[in-house]
Amino acid sequence: MTNKIESKIIEISATESWKKLNIVGKCSPKVDVVNKVTGAAVYTSDMYLPRMLNGRLVRCHHTRARIISIDKSAAEKVPGVVDIITHYDVPKVRFSSAGYPRETILGVCPNVDPKYMEDHYLLEEELRYEGEIVALILAEDEKAAIKAEMLLKIEYEVLPHVADTKYALSEESPLIHGGTGKNVIETEISYGDITEGFKKADLIFEDSISVQGQQHTCMETSCSIANIDPSGKVTLWSTTQVPFHIRRNIHEVLGIPMSKLRVIKPAIGGGFGERQMVQNEILCVFAAMRTKRPVRIELTREENIAYTTLRHPADIKLKTGIDKDGKIVAYEMYVCSCAGAYSGHSNYVTKAMCTKNPYKIPNVSFHADITFTNRPDSGAFRGYGNPQMCFARECHFDRIAKEIGMDPTDFRMLNLVKVGEPNPVALKSDWVLQSNGLEVCIDEGKKAIKWDEHREPNGAKRYGKGMSAALHVTGISAEPDFSSATIKLNEDGTVVLLIGSPDLGQGSDTVHSQICAETLGIKLEDVNVLSADTDITSFDGGSYSSRQTYVAGNAIILAANKVKEKILRYAAEMTGQQLGNLDTYDAWVVRKENGRKVATIADVSYFAAYKAIQPIHICESASYNALNCPPAFAAHFADVEVDVETGEIKILNFVAAHDAGTAINPDLVSAQIEGAVAQGIGYTLTEDMIYNENAKLLNNSFTDYKVPRSTDMCPIEVIIVEAYEPSGPYGAKSVGEMAVAPVPPAIANAVYDAIGVRINSLPLTKDKVLAALKENDMLIIH
Amino acid sequence: MEKKYSISFKLNGFECTVEITAGMTLAILLREVLHRTGTKVGCDIGDCGACTVLMNGRAVKSCILPAMKANGTDIITIEGLADKDNLHPLQKKFVEYAAVQCGFCTPGMILAAKAYLDENPDPTEEEVRLAISGNICRCTGYTKPIQAILGAAEEIRRDSK
Numbered sequence: 001m002t003n004k005i006e007s008k009i010i011e012i013s014a015t016e017s018w019k020k021l022n023i024v025g026k027c028s029p030k031v032d033v034v035n036k037v038t039g040a041a042v043y044t045s046d047m048y049l050p051r052m053l054n055g056r057l058v059r060c061h062h063t064r065a066r067i068i069s070i071d072k073s074a075a076e077k078v079p080g081v082v083d084i085i086t087h088y089d090v091p092k093v094r095f096s097s098a099g100y101p102r103e104t105i106l107g108v109c110p111n112v113d114p115k116y117m118e119d120h121y122l123l124e125e126e127l128r129y130e131g132e133i134v135a136l137i138l139a140e141d142e143k144a145a146i147k148a149e150m151l152l153k154i155e156y157e158v159l160p161h162v163a164d165t166k167y168a169l170s171e172e173s174p175l176i177h178g179g180t181g182k183n184v185i186e187t188e189i190s191y192g193d194i195t196e197g198f199k200k201a202d203l204i205f206e207d208s209i210s211v212q213g214q215q216h217t218c219m220e221t222s223c224s225i226a227n228i229d230p231s232g233k234v235t236l237w238s239t240t241q242v243p244f245h246i247r248r249n250i251h252e253v254l255g256i257p258m259s260k261l262r263v264i265k266p267a268i269g270g271g272f273g274e275r276q277m278v279q280n281e282i283l284c285v286f287a288a289m290r291t292k293r294p295v296r297i298e299l300t301r302e303e304n305i306a307y308t309t310l311r312h313p314a315d316i317k318l319k320t321g322i323d324k325d326g327k328i329v330a331y332e333m334y335v336c337s338c339a340g341a342y343s344g345h346s347n348y349v350t351k352a353m354c355t356k357n358p359y360k361i362p363n364v365s366f367h368a369d370i371t372f373t374n375r376p377d378s379g380a381f382r383g384y385g386n387p388q389m390c391f392a393r394e395c396h397f398d399r400i401a402k403e404i405g406m407d408p409t410d411f412r413m414l415n416l417v418k419v420g421e422p423n424p425v426a427l428k429s430d431w432v433l434q435s436n437g438l439e440v441c442i443d444e445g446k447k448a449i450k451w452d453e454h455r456e457p458n459g460a461k462r463y464g465k466g467m468s469a470a471l472h473v474t475g476i477s478a479e480p481d482f483s484s485a486t487i488k489l490n491e492d493g494t495v496v497l498l499i500g501s502p503d504l505g506q507g508s509d510t511v512h513s514q515i516c517a518e519t520l521g522i523k524l525e526d527v528n529v530l531s532a533d534t535d536i537t538s539f540d541g542g543s544y545s546s547r548q549t550y551v552a553g554n555a556i557i558l559a560a561n562k563v564k565e566k567i568l569r570y571a572a573e574m575t576g577q578q579l580g581n582l583d584t585y586d587a588w589v590v591r592k593e594n595g596r597k598v599a600t601i602a603d604v605s606y607f608a609a610y611k612a613i614q615p616i617h618i619c620e621s622a623s624y625n626a627l628n629c630p631p632a633f634a635a636h637f638a639d640v641e642v643d644v645e646t647g648e649i650k651i652l653n654f655v656a657a658h659d660a661g662t663a664i665n666p667d668l669v670s671a672q673i674e675g676a677v678a679q680g681i682g683y684t685l686t687e688d689m690i691y692n693e694n695a696k697l698l699n700n701s702f703t704d705y706k707v708p709r710s711t712d713m714c715p716i717e718v719i720i721v722e723a724y725e726p727s728g729p730y731g732a733k734s735v736g737e738m739a740v741a742p743v744p745p746a747i748a749n750a751v752y753d754a755i756g757v758r759i760n761s762l763p764l765t766k767d768k769v770l771a772a773l774k775e776n777d778m779l780i781i782h
Numbered sequence: 783m784e785k786k787y788s789i790s791f792k793l794n795g796f797e798c799t800v801e802i803t804a805g806m807t808l809a810i811l812l813r814e815v816l817h818r819t820g821t822k823v824g825c826d827i828g829d830c831g832a833c834t835v836l837m838n839g840r841a842v843k844s845c846i847l848p849a850m851k852a853n854g855t856d857i858i859t860i861e862g863l864a865d866k867d868n869l870h871p872l873q874k875k876f877v878e879y880a881a882v883q884c885g886f887c888t889p890g891m892i893l894a895a896k897a898y899l900d901e902n903p904d905p906t907e908e909e910v911r912l913a914i915s916g917n918i919c920r921c922t923g924y925t926k927p928i929q930a931i932l933g934a935a936e937e938i939r940r941d942s943k
Contacts, residue, residue, distance in 0.1 A: 004879050005929055029877050036885030037873040037892065039820015039860035046819035219824045219832055219886035219920055269822070269886030270920055301825040505884030505921055667880035671926060675883060678923030702829035702918060710924040711915040 007670040007718040008448075009663065010440060018595050022586055023518045024730045027667035030510045031529055032267070032503065041267040044237045045223040045298055052225070053082055055287060055297035056145035057280070058135040058152060059307070060127035063694045064161035064176075064374045067125050067134065071153035075137070078151060080144030083291050085136040087123035090286060093253045094118035097377065098345045099245040099278050103480060104541070109187075109347045116185060116343040122253060122282055126159070128176060128341035129376050130696045131307040133280075138287055138295060161374040163695040165315070165338045168371045176341060176372040185339070185347060185370040189354045197330025197363025201321025205400050209318070209392040210761045211744075213338070213689035214311035214682070215304075216381055217707050220269020222279045222308060223298040226288035234285055235262045241275040242542030243532045244500055246282075253282050254289070261285075262535040271504035272679075273380030274308055276544045277344065306700040309379025310689055312349055313338040316392040326406050328415050331361045333389070335368040340377035346370045349378070352385035355425050356741070357393070358438055358471040358633060360417040375695045380544060382676065386472055386741040387683060391762060394468035394745030399758065408749065409442050409451065412469045412635075423629065425477045431628045435733070437659025437723030438469060438633035444719045445657040449637035460645040463652075466638050466749025468742040471631040474661075474725075474734035475547040481626040483552035484538040485559040487516060489567070489618035491609040493587060493602030494526040497556065500540025501548045502532040506736050507668040508548040514664050515553045515729050519560035520567075521584025522601055538621050546734035549664060551626050553729035558622035566618045567601060570608040575599055630725045632733045633659040636677075636742035638750040644773055647766030649685060649751060650714075656742075657719040661733030670718040673739040677716050680743025682708045688763050789853040793818070794862025808844035808852055809833045812859060820860035820889045824918070831917030834890035835859050841897035843916075860889035863896065871937040872896055875930040883921030891917040895931045903939055907932060 035041040072084045096105065097120045105117050123133060134154060139145035160174045167173050168183040176183055198204060224238045234256060240246050243263040251258050268275070280297045287295040299308070314337040321330035335353055339346035347370060354366035383390075401411035416438050417424050423431040445467065446452075455463035475481045486498040497516045503509035513527040531537060540552060564584055571589040572579040575598055583592040589599045609615055639653040656673050663669040686706035690698045699705045724731035744762055752758050757772040773779045786801040793816065802811055809826075812818045812835070821844055824832035828846040835844045836858035837851075863870045869877070872892045882888050891914055898905065898913035905913065910931045911924070919927065 004933065005925070027880070030880070030882065033877045033882050033885075034869070034873075036882050036888055037860075037869065037876050038864055039818070039889050041885055042819065043822075043886065045823075046813070048814055048817075217918075217920055219830065219884060219918065220822070221824070268884060269824075270884045272920070301827070301830075505882075505886075507883070671880050671883060671922060674923035674925045675921045676923075679920070701827065702825050703827075707918060707920060708923075709915045709918060710911045710928065713911075713924050716923060716925055 007666055007720050009666060009720045009722065010444060019585060021518060021730065023514045023524050024664050025662065027665060028510060028514060028524055030507050031513055032509060043220055043267045043269055044225060044239050045220055047225050047237060049225065049227055049294040052294040052296050053138040053140065053291060054142050054145055055284065055295050056137040056139065056142065056149060057133050057297065058137060058149050059131045060134050061130065062127065062156055062158050063130045064159045065127050065156035066159060068155040068157050070135065074151040075148040078144050078148040080140035081137065081148045082140065082293065083138040083287065084148065084152065085287060085290065086134065087121070087125050090122040091253060092121060095120055095249050095253050095278065097278050097342055099242050099249060099276060101248060109351060116347060119342045119344060122286065129374050130694060131376060136283055136287055138291055161695065163374065163691070163693055165336050165371040165373055168373050169336065169369065176374060183372040185343065187347065187351055187368040187370060189351065189366040190364060192363035194330055194332055194363050194365035198321045200323065200329045202324045203404065204319065204321045205396065206319045207396040207399065208760060209395060210315045211313060211388045211391055212762055213313045213378065214381060214687050215689065215705060216270065216272040216274040217305065218270025218272060218274055221299040221301055221304040224279060224281045224284040225294065225296045226284040227294040228288045228292060233260050234288065235264065236281055236285055237264050237266055238279065238281050239268050239275055240265050240279065240281065241271045241502055241504060241544055243502060243534050244539055245542055246278065247534045249278050250282050250285050254286055262533065264533045265502040268502065268504055271543060272382045273384065273544065276380040276542065277309055301702065302700040305705055306697040307376050309344060309377045311381040312346065312378035312388060314388045316389065318392055318396045320396065320400060322400060326404055326411055326414050328359060328361045330363040333366045337368060337370050338375065338378055339370050339372050340375045341372065342377050344377040345379045349380065349385040353389035356386040356389065356472060357424055358417055358469050359415040360421055373695065375691065382679060382737045383740040384737065386470065387744065390468065390470045390741035391744040391748070394742065395748050395758065395760070398466065398745065398749040398752065408467055409446055412442060413439060416469065423631065425471065425473050425629055425631050434628070434727060435630060435661060435723040435725040436633060437721035438635060440721045441633060441635040441657035441659055442469065444721065445635045445637045445655045448655040448717050448719060449639055449653060460643050462642045462644055462754040464640055464750045464752065464754025466746050466753050467635060468745035468749065469635045470742040471633045472734065472738040472741065473545055473629050474550045474632055475626045475629045476545045477629040481547065481551055482623050483540045483555040484621060484623040485552060485555040486538040486619065486621040487559045487563045489563055489605055491606050493522065493600065493605040494528065495520065495522065497527050497529040498537040499529060499531040499552055500537045501543045501552050504543050506672055507665065508543065511549050511664045511668060512552060512556055515556045516560050518730065519557050520564050522587050526587065546736045546738065549732050550728055550734055551624060553732060555622055555624035557729050558624055559620050562620035562622060563618055567604055570612055571599055571604045573612060574604055574607045628727045630727055630733050632661070632735055632738045634738050634742050636746040638746040640747060640750040640754055642751055642754040642769065644755060644778070647769035649764055649769065651681065651747060652714065654714055655717045655719065656739055657721060658735060658738060659721040659723045660735040661725040661728045662722050662731035663720050664730065664732050666720060669720055669735050672735045673718045674716050676739030677743055678708050678713060680740045681713065683740070683762060684744040684747045685763055787850065789850060791852045791854060792856045794858055802849045806849045808847040808849045811849040812844060818859045818861050822886050822889060824886065831894060832887050832890045834893045834917065836893055836897055839897060839900060841894045860893060863892065871934040872931065875934040875937065876927065879926050879930040879933060881922060881926040881930040887917055887919045891919065891927060899935050899938060903935060905935060
């Protein structure tokens with residue numbers, strides 16, 4: 001019998017009353033899943049509108065060049081070509097390609113120079129990376145557009161370029177953003193006194209570690225479709241995580257009032273942070289307005305891999321001082337991150353590397369050189385700075401533990417942050433940590449991976465186990481961070497839940513429906529959820545920072561309680577019972593003291609609409625301002641086999657123990673963890689962005705850019721630890737991003753355990769394993 | 783005017799005759815001409831498997847298959863897998879086992895699994911892994927889809943007894 005794999009769930013605390021949770025905590029199937037398994041779900045790229053123009057992006061073939069002139073005359077004459085848009089045609093308004101409003105930017109990075117806040121024009125005169133967009137050709141079909149591209153005469157002045165961060169930091173490198181003085185944005189964060197801290201240290205350790213770029217490779221490539229109706233109303237469908245940010249950016253750049261602009265996120269084939277950026281939405285709307293025709297801009301897979309944002313490559317130096325007991329007394333981080341050509345998310349991602357740290361350390365110093373290069377932008381990617389630093393830190397700490405003769409799990413236990421201590425991820429407030437299940441994660445993970453059992457070498461095969469610990473934010477960890485929810489009660493007692501943060505496939509619509517149904521006391525199937533449509537759903541910043549369950553979830557509770565209050569008021573009028581004695585549960589109005597059924601919510605809803613003295617439509621909205629950013633925690637354990645003849649690393653078993661707070665839907669929690677571990681395994685072993693000396697990506701297909709396939713994956717054992725979070729909806733925190741970060745160090749530490757050699761850069765390729773063995777005279781040569 | 787060719791084939795059980803142009807792929811025919819957008823295109827070069835459909839019962843990648851090749855064949859897309867009232871066991875198990883996240887790879891993966899289970903109704907986990915190795919999924923890590931396929935195989939075996 002093939003049973004569905006149930007994750008082990010460890011509950012840390014819960015509340016008791018007759019009113020057991022009815023919907024929260026259940027593995028309900030996702031609300032959108034039937035449409036997805038039958039092919040009925042409509043994604044942006046599935047929409048083909050009548051008279052729709054094909055938008056072809058013309059890209060720069062130079063690594064860096066300035067446009068001197070563009071002659072469109074021959075290209076425009078190609079039959080079927082309707083319009084060609086270049087930088088001469090677009091409004092000269094700068095915007096933040098990160099999508100954020102100024103207030104969020106200032107909340108996260110209060111000292112950021114304003115010139116880096118709004119980093120882009122719609123189309124640039126100077127192209128700063130190979131593949132940057134020069135023009136948009138709008139044609140009846142692709143063939144005409146391709147022909148036009150060949151006839152488009154573009155005269156460039158080729159400029160000296162900067163291919164990598166090492167050159168960018170050198171004195172002789174040309175300035176990518178002339179006039180800024182250098183190719184670097186510097187950022188510093190410090191707590192305590194680092195100099196005094198190192199004076200107190202009995203031992204000091206230093207390591208240099210580097211990580212590569214990684215592509216999201218969402219299965220649906222980036223796609224925008226814009227339509228304009230004769231009244232001037234624009235509708236945009238987009239593969240976006242941030243419909244409301246996109247609406248604001250279009251409004252600001254093109255000057256369209258928000259009332260004339262509707263942004264819809266249909267079903268979407270992945271997000272992972274790639275779609276937290278402004279993609280080609282503004283250009284698409286601009287083109288539709290110019291041509292008065294529907295316009296589609298869809299990236300090819302090659303464009304999507306080469307030219308959309310990637311995880312920041314980084315060179316990291318760590319220096320840690322510990323006392324004689326193994327307590328960390330001083331911790332110094334230096335990061336050189338590759339921003340690419342524009343600042344985008346680089347300020348925030350790089351800064352986030354400092355704070356996503358599950359340990360209590362009194363003296364911390366962080367310095368980052370966020371470095372411009374003539375490469376496509378680095379940006380937001382699941383984990384947002386966490387995977388890079390987590391790899392460096394957890395390998396570094398593993399070395400420290402091993403060198404002082406301490407078990408790596410004990411070293412973590414000794415140093416981890418505890419409930420009641422300052423929340424390590426809070427950037428600018430006195431938030432306190434209110435829940436932490438990391439100790440339980442470590443204990444349970446150790447048992448599951450059989451931490452103390454060791455395997456003897458077998459021929460060329462060596463065996464080892466490694467672990468890592470991490471935390472991740474639940475929300476953006478700075479103010480303001482808020483969500484809103486709207487709930488409309490239908491006359492039959494069912495509801496419409498309108499949410500502005502899009503479901504990207506992670507299942508936020510389902511989790512939100514569960515929170516709504518639980519709070520309102522109705523059945524899950526009675527919630528009809530919609531996300532996200534700027535004309536219909538209430539405002540939300542979007543789906544990023546692992547914030548939907550917590551921030552939007554809390555907004556839903558507030559709105560549902562308002563709806564419930566109205567239902568009870570009408571129930572009291574309908575039944576003659578006292579308002580104070582009534583509650584709702586499982587689609588019924590019940591007696592508060594014992595749960596005895598009084599009337600169905602369906603009857604009360606009908607009464608409120610048609611029979612009451614003052615009939616009303618019960619519809620409530622609420623906003624929730626995040627009052628904390630409770631981190632989720634995780635400990636990962638890998639059991640590996642390394643072949644010292646071939647350098648091949650095989651993961652035999654992987655355990656991911658996660659404190660996500662209450663699991664609103666345990667199936668979706670384990671689904672998030674399994675998927676993130678797979679992305680982490682790809683990042684660790686096979687995924688690498690390989691550029692030539694002109695900063696042109698050489699591996700822009702699934703053939704050459706190796707994301708894990710089913711045959712590359714190992715068994716993943718998920719352990720869910722529910723450390724109840726008082727500020728969370730039903731005690732929930734986050735899980736979406738968390739599980740990528742601890743994967744690479746768990747595997748790398750296991751590899752060290754197996755072969756006794758450390759490899760200080762990702763990915764851990766066969767070549768690197770063999771080179772490391774050779775360097776240490778451990779290579780077996782027959 | 784581009785030259786058009788007429789082809790006929792069975793699509794999800796119904797005979798259909800359409801005009802195609804030279805160079806048109808089966809994926810474009812299905813999606814843009816016949817509006818069966820359940821068939822997805824993830825890479826357009828046969829790498830990712832999102833475009834997988836069944837041709838005479840075999841899984842084929844429709845993004846690299848000339849539409850012309852469909853002439854005279856029996857094509858099943860994801861829209862044709864369930865009967866009117868019931869999901870196919872594979873679809874049921876993908877729902878039940880939370881094997882769907884963004885869902886973009888799901889139609890192709892389910893059809894690849896269908897073709898494989900028709901050949902081998904009692905596969906091991908390793909055989910299922912291999913059977914869907916041509917279908918990239920970026921969301922799930924494959925654990926839940928593999929369990930769903932094994933669960934569906936069992937249900938199909940039980941039902942056919």
